[in-house]
Structure formats: C-alpha cells, structure tokens
Amino acid sequence: MPSPTRTGARPALLASAAAVAGLLLAALPATVSHAADQESCRPDGLYRTPGADVPYCTVYDSAGREKMGSDHQRRVIGYFTGWRTGKDGKPAYLASDIPWDKVTHINYAFAHIDKGNKLSVGPDGADNAATGMTWPGVAGAEMDPQLPYRGHFNLLNKFKKQHPDVKTLVSVGGWAETGGYIDEAGERVDSGGFYSMAANADGSVNQAGIDTFADSAVDFIRTYGFNGVDIDYEYPTTMKDAGNPLDWSFANGRRAGLVKGYAALMRTLREKLDRAGAADGRHYLLTVAAPSSGYLLRGMETFQVQKYLDYVNIMSYDLHGAWNEYVGPNASLFDDGRDAELAAANVYGSAQYGGIGYLNTDWAYHYFRGSMPAGRINIGLPYYTRGFKNVQGGTDGLWGRAAASTCPAGSGLAKCGDGAVGIDNLWHDLDTDGKESPAGSNPMWHAKNLEKGIVGDYVTEYGFPADTRLTGTYTRKYDPTLVAPWLWNAEKKVFLSTEDEQSVAAKADYVVERGIGGTMVWELAGDYDWNAAEGQYETGDTLTSLMYDKFRSAAPYGAKKSNAELPAKAVDVDVEFTEFKLGDSNYPITPKLRITNRTRTALPGGTEFQFDYATAAPGNASDQSGFGTKVIRSDHSGSNVGGLKGDFHRVSLKLPAWQSLAPGASVDLSFNYYLPVSTPSNWTVTIGGTAYALAGDLARGTTVVEPGTGTTPTDPPTTPPGEPGDCAEPAWTAATAYGGGSVVSHDGHVWKAQWWTQGEEPGTTGEWGVWRDQGAC
Numbered sequence: 001m002p003s004p005t006r007t008g009a010r011p012a013l014l015a016s017a018a019a020v021a022g023l024l025l026a027a028l029p030a031t032v033s034h035a036a037d038q039e040s041c042r043p044d045g046l047y048r049t050p051g052a053d054v055p056y057c058t059v060y061d062s063a064g065r066e067k068m069g070s071d072h073q074r075r076v077i078g079y080f081t082g083w084r085t086g087k088d089g090k091p092a093y094l095a096s097d098i099p100w101d102k103v104t105h106i107n108y109a110f111a112h113i114d115k116g117n118k119l120s121v122g123p124d125g126a127d128n129a130a131t132g133m134t135w136p137g138v139a140g141a142e143m144d145p146q147l148p149y150r151g152h153f154n155l156l157n158k159f160k161k162q163h164p165d166v167k168t169l170v171s172v173g174g175w176a177e178t179g180g181y182i183d184e185a186g187e188r189v190d191s192g193g194f195y196s197m198a199a200n201a202d203g204s205v206n207q208a209g210i211d212t213f214a215d216s217a218v219d220f221i222r223t224y225g226f227n228g229v230d231i232d233y234e235y236p237t238t239m240k241d242a243g244n245p246l247d248w249s250f251a252n253g254r255r256a257g258l259v260k261g262y263a264a265l266m267r268t269l270r271e272k273l274d275r276a277g278a279a280d281g282r283h284y285l286l287t288v289a290a291p292s293s294g295y296l297l298r299g300m301e302t303f304q305v306q307k308y309l310d311y312v313n314i315m316s317y318d319l320h321g322a323w324n325e326y327v328g329p330n331a332s333l334f335d336d337g338r339d340a341e342l343a344a345a346n347v348y349g350s351a352q353y354g355g356i357g358y359l360n361t362d363w364a365y366h367y368f369r370g371s372m373p374a375g376r377i378n379i380g381l382p383y384y385t386r387g388f389k390n391v392q393g394g395t396d397g398l399w400g401r402a403a404a405s406t407c408p409a410g411s412g413l414a415k416c417g418d419g420a421v422g423i424d425n426l427w428h429d430l431d432t433d434g435k436e437s438p439a440g441s442n443p444m445w446h447a448k449n450l451e452k453g454i455v456g457d458y459v460t461e462y463g464f465p466a467d468t469r470l471t472g473t474y475t476r477k478y479d480p481t482l483v484a485p486w487l488w489n490a491e492k493k494v495f496l497s498t499e500d501e502q503s504v505a506a507k508a509d510y511v512v513e514r515g516i517g518g519t520m521v522w523e524l525a526g527d528y529d530w531n532a533a534e535g536q537y538e539t540g541d542t543l544t545s546l547m548y549d550k551f552r553s554a555a556p557y558g559a560k561k562s563n564a565e566l567p568a569k570a571v572d573v574d575v576e577f578t579e580f581k582l583g584d585s586n587y588p589i590t591p592k593l594r595i596t597n598r599t600r601t602a603l604p605g606g607t608e609f610q611f612d613y614a615t616a617a618p619g620n621a622s623d624q625s626g627f628g629t630k631v632i633r634s635d636h637s638g639s640n641v642g643g644l645k646g647d648f649h650r651v652s653l654k655l656p657a658w659q660s661l662a663p664g665a666s667v668d669l670s671f672n673y674y675l676p677v678s679t680p681s682n683w684t685v686t687i688g689g690t691a692y693a694l695a696g697d698l699a700r701g702t703t704v705v706e707p708g709t710g711t712t713p714t715d716p717p718t719t720p721p722g723e724p725g726d727c728a729e730p731a732w733t734a735a736t737a738y739g740g741g742s743v744v745s746h747d748g749h750v751w752k753a754q755w756w757t758q759g760e761e762p763g764t765t766g767e768w769g770v771w772r773d774q775g776a777c
Helices: 017-026 035-039 151-162 193-198 207-224 245-280 294-298 304-308 340-344 361-369 444-451 457-462 501-513 542-551
Strands: 075-081 105-113 167-173 228-232 285-291 311-315 377-382 386-388 474-479 484-489 494-497 518-522 528-531 536-539 569-571 573-578 592-597 608-614 630-634 648-654 666-672 681-687 690-694 743-746 749-753 771-776
Touching: 075 542, 105 151, 105 193, 105 228, 151 167, 167 207, 167 285, 193 207, 193 245, 207 228, 207 245, 228 245, 245 285, 245 304, 294 361, 311 361, 311 518, 361 377, 361 608, 377 501, 444 474, 444 484, 444 528, 444 536, 484 501, 501 518, 501 542, 518 542, 528 542, 573 690, 666 771
Parallel strands: 075 105, 075 518, 105 167, 167 228, 228 285, 285 311, 311 377, 377 518, 569 690
Antiparallel strands: 386 494, 474 484, 484 494, 528 536, 573 592, 592 666, 608 648, 608 681, 630 648, 681 690, 743 749, 749 771
C-alpha cells in the first residue's frame, strides 16, 4: 500500500480497554442464535473456528452475503489515513470529509506492531492523531464528548453512529510499517514488525509472537469500536528483496518461513476474533490487502490464507512505476499484449506462459477467483498517480522507457526508472537522505488541475512559489483495451498514469458484470471535485460517488466458489500443496500435492479426484508422478488481451492402479505449472461410483459423511494396519534432539521434523507445528 512519509500521525493504544469496550459494545445491536442458524449465514469457503458459535448472521444474510444497507449491493472500501491532519501545513482530510453515505467500509491506516509484538498506534498524547489530536474551529470535526479519547478514532465513531451500516477496520502495516514503525519523533524504528512477529530467524513459526499480537488486536478493536482487522503485510513472499528495502535485513533471512508464518498468523487471528465475536454477539471481520503482481504471488505458494478471510482487497495498482524503466499504467484493467516489462521478460513469447500477461487487475482478480467466491474479492483502485520523466519511445509515452542514472537513497536498486519530480510529484516520499523520491505521485485532484493547465492555490503548502507556472501541456490519453488513462506532456516527456470517470466507470461495470464483491480505494483523500468559485479541482468524492451510483442497483454479488453444483455430501480427505521451492528457484512451480485419507474407508487404486484452478495460469498443468493429471475442461484458452473469458480449468487425476490409500495414509505427487495460482478448489472424489465434495473446501450446505455409508463420522478414523513396532523408521523418544528433516515413527505413523526439536511429541504440535505427518507405516 503506498504510504507517504508521515510526520503528523502518532496514534496511541489506551490502557482502559475493558471499560471502553463495554461502552462501545453496549451501543451496538447483538444477535444471538443457535449454531445451526449461524451456519446458514457463513460465507462459502470461510473457515469454521472449532468450538465457537460465531454470530455470522450479524454481518451476513442467509445466502452468506454481507449486509451493507439496502442501497449498497457491492462494497466501496476507502482507506482513511491518519497523517493528513493539516497540522503540517498541508491540506487536511478528516473523518468529516469522508462521503459516509457512499462508502461501506473504512480502513484506518495505519497501526503497527510494537517492540512487544502488540498491535499499537504509539504513545498517547495531545499530538496523537488517532486518539489525542483535536481540530478546533473545523466544522464537522467537533469531538464526541461521550467517548474517552479524541483524535481520528473519536470522529470515526461519531460518524458511525450516524451511519451504522458503515463498518470500520484498523489496518496494520503498510509499506512503511510492515517491518518496523514510525515512533513519536517521526523516526522509523527497524523492529522487524510482521517479519519477526510471525517468523523466527530459523524459519520456524513464532507462535508466541503471533498469540501476543492477536490478543492485542482483539483488545484494540474492542477498545476503539472497530468492526475488524485489516492486515497489510508487504510482503510474506519467498522472493528475495521483495517489499521495503529497509525491511530486507529482517525479511531475507526469514524467507523460507514467511508463508508458513503468515498462514499461522491468519489462522490465529481468525480463531481469536471468532471467539471474541461469539462472546460479544457480533462477527468481527478479518481482511487483507493482497498483492496483485504475479512476481510477488509466485513466492506466496497458493495463498493458503484465503479461507480465514472475510474478503481480500487486491492491491491492483503499482503495476508499473519508477522502480524500473518500463513506462506503463499504474492500474490497467486488462492486458493488451504489449506490456514492455513483460515483453522484455519474454512472457508473450513463451509457450509455457500461454501468452498471459500478469500485470493487470483482471489477471489478479482471476488469481483469487480460483479459490474464493467473486463476492469475497474486491479490486483496488488508486486515487493517486504514478509517473516518469524523460520518457523515450512508446506511443505518447505508453510502453516507452525512462531509465534513471541514479536511484533514490535506500531504495536498494542498482537500476531504476526516471520518476517524475517537482510539480509532477506532489505526494512524494523522501528517501533515506531526506530528498524527494522521484515517482510521479500525485492526488487525482492535482492531476486534474495539471490536465486543465491550472496551478492550484494549494501549491504553496507543498513548497512551491505562488507564481509557479506549468511547462508544456498535459494532454489526456486513454487506451480502451487497457482501460487506462494517462497524461502526456510532450515537451517535458512526462507520463502520469491517472484514473478518472471513464476508467472508474468501466471498472465499476466490470465489478457488477462479474459478481465481484466491490472496490477498495487507496486513498480517499485523492478523490476530486470541481470548485467553481476557486476555479480549480480540490478534494472531493466524484469517483466514489460514481461507484456508489453504479453499485446501488446492481444484482447481489456472487456468493459461491464453484460455477457448477457440487455434491452435497463431503468426505474427510485432505489435499495440500507443499514443498514449494523458494524465491527465484520456483520456476516452473513444482510443489508436491499431498492427499491424505482421513476417512475409515480405503481409497482403491484408480480413485479419481477433480478440482478447479484459476485461468490466471494457462491450462497446461501436469504431474510427473504417474497420476495422469490432465486438464479436462477450460473456461479460457489463448492470451488474455482484453481479459480472461472464464474462471476455471478443470483437472482430473487418479491414484495409480497399484496405489490404494489406506485410512490415515498419505500419498504425494509432483505437480507442475507455470504461473501462480491460489489454492485449487471445488474438489470432488469419486468413491464406489459416488462423487463427494471434500470437507476442506468448507462449502456451504455440505454434510461430512463416511464414504459408502452416508453417515456422519463421530470418531476419528481408525489407525491403519501396522503397529508402532512395525515401522522401519526409528521410534521417537522425548530425550533425543532431532534436527530439521529428521524422520521418526510414533503411534503407527511416520513423522518428519520441520526444524530442530526435542521433547515435542509427534501428533501433538498441530498443523503448523514441528512434526509433519508423513502417513501410516
């Protein structure tokens, strides 16, 4: 998530959590129902927390769709940042400026992880933008005297009382605070943040840190009246040097454990939020800001966390920018087959890639659609620009090149793009030397003024003289295939990628037509309106209102993962993609697919499994293990110029004729594909001529049964033939120290240690623990 340098936002976490929680929760309606009734409201594919009667019906209807008010059929989620306070002399954007009747959710950006692994917004005080600051004399910014804190959090809750259908979430992390945080002096503290909270230096899961953070997150949202938590972790990927260069010293040494730690973090948050929600009589939301780049997602395995999330917000922007020399749109909707960055990497020329360009919103949406209902996905829109100067070639700059001779200090880049500066870079960051980082970053209202040849009166607040004049003409260009507008200044050779009514309307139509859950905006303060009295564009809600109008009469969003009817009966057979290679060694993508039979019925050789994976990857998946993996149906073939035409490839594989799978046993096959996909879903297995769904898909309306009987299992599956003494591997002992990769036998199963351990009994350390079950002896 883009995050300008912050000098005004120093929020705090109050100590009086219990008292404030009681005040806020008492003001909200609670619904208590039987577990069976609540299950009818659970969204398709959402994880069930064991032992918790989660009050899903307080947020979702009987079809599992989110309730947002009668005039909000799709989400409009706006990020509201804590640092645009006006106290630094720049224009303010306060809670009173939010178009509350046009949005459905507000994400407060940002909280961070403190040195003690707790969710925090810093020390308390009058300069604390979240809980202490006030704005005397500003209309609409008067504090609610009933709340025991001030600042943004006071105003957010004041306006929520007037707009009770709007939900607020606290967003944690962001570009600047994923691996550290900004302290009260405005200095960055390199604490490790998400990287050290969720993963240890040896790559193991830091469960103690995760538990501390998750407990503090529950306390935080109860204290300040938030409806949930949004995690903006940039990025838990195995790709080396991904994310903020200031974080690399923590992140690179932990790459092997980041995905595992991310999954453990999300599962823990989901379970603790669900148990808190069951106690409080309301469902708490858990969401993430997810990357859209195929490069980053390639190092996130199959994005296994989607089942823990109410929805995903795709950061479908920052697809091109001054981190390299390839000039292109910030957030195009579609590919056009001419992306200069992809062409340089021979993506279009490779048969294995299928000609699929993966730097566009449509590709990113389909990546997540492979594992989630359309309605649990929101596409991101930028209310800011990205841009270059000294652009050479291309068509009005598009797909040209802009190489820089030097890169910003602290960027970690040996080569980068020549980013736009000065009047073309109003919302710039500072590099580690305190100098302007060239990026062409502007609020959209400033870009509109550049387009009209207007120098707004606000430029003096950004350090420009009052008599500033523009050089050259900023001509608006638009590519209908990409769905991307930009400004081209031929005299300065400046390219600024923008959004406006035409592109946002097209993206809103795309959301409606495909049943997508809605849109997410970074950030609300970049929207615009025309001020006729001043003769300039200023902060407004033109684009947000346009989306609201498009969505208010739309059909309900898509609430099912599968586009086909799946069996109503499911069996307890686990499937897991594992043993991914790390970083740049993971092409092609060749994980192991592990199938584990947790029923009491042996699966005979020849048993067929089928599943769907997203058309974001070409339909050429295969295996190297004799399971006959093949794509039996494709909703799309060929390139993705103008958009992918369907959602899924359907795959079939069969246990080899000689390979039966006993109860409790596992079997691995080597899977092979070329572009990243999220967790394959919509599984079926045919046993004794009957097709069953798999329990792990968490589909609504399915009943888990024992195959062949139709009865619900009540006991764990029996241990397959073979006693502990029959295993060839040495028996586990509590006194022995085992290194990572050690294999032992225990209770009739073979176990493999994921890292060093001593005294931890196999079978007791859980899904993310040290011992991984390799199946029965």
